[in-house]
Amino acid sequence: MISFSLGCDEGHEFDGWFKSSAAFDEQVKKKIVTCPHCGSSKIQKLLMAPNIGAKSNKKMLAAAGSPKMPEVMETLRQMRQYVEQSADYVGDKFAEEARRIHYEEAEARGIYGEASTEDVRELSDEGIEVHPLPVLPEDNN
């Protein structure tokens, strides 16, 4: 079993357990996975990015606590755009790449990708802070 941090198209976040990453994709396609908050079946895995320590980054994360205010939504949108434009998408190799960068086995750069909550916990235990990219309602448009 593997657990993922998930988000729905309304911006709710929750965890879900699946047999495998492929099983998750399958169940989402069949709309079996629904949001416990609103029942939406438009579910996606939250993409993770390492916390790169910049002050502005922390400010944006603090802002993420109350995602309904328009200016906060704008900040989140900019944050997500920034990550998508400046970071490499590494898919399900996220945990591996984050470690390689942390231990200086790979070039230091921004990355984002998919990780199980287990991966996220292990990374955090190793001192590698990661956070989910905000889910924005228009992502599914």
Ligand SMILES: [Zn+2]
């Ligand atoms: Zn929801």
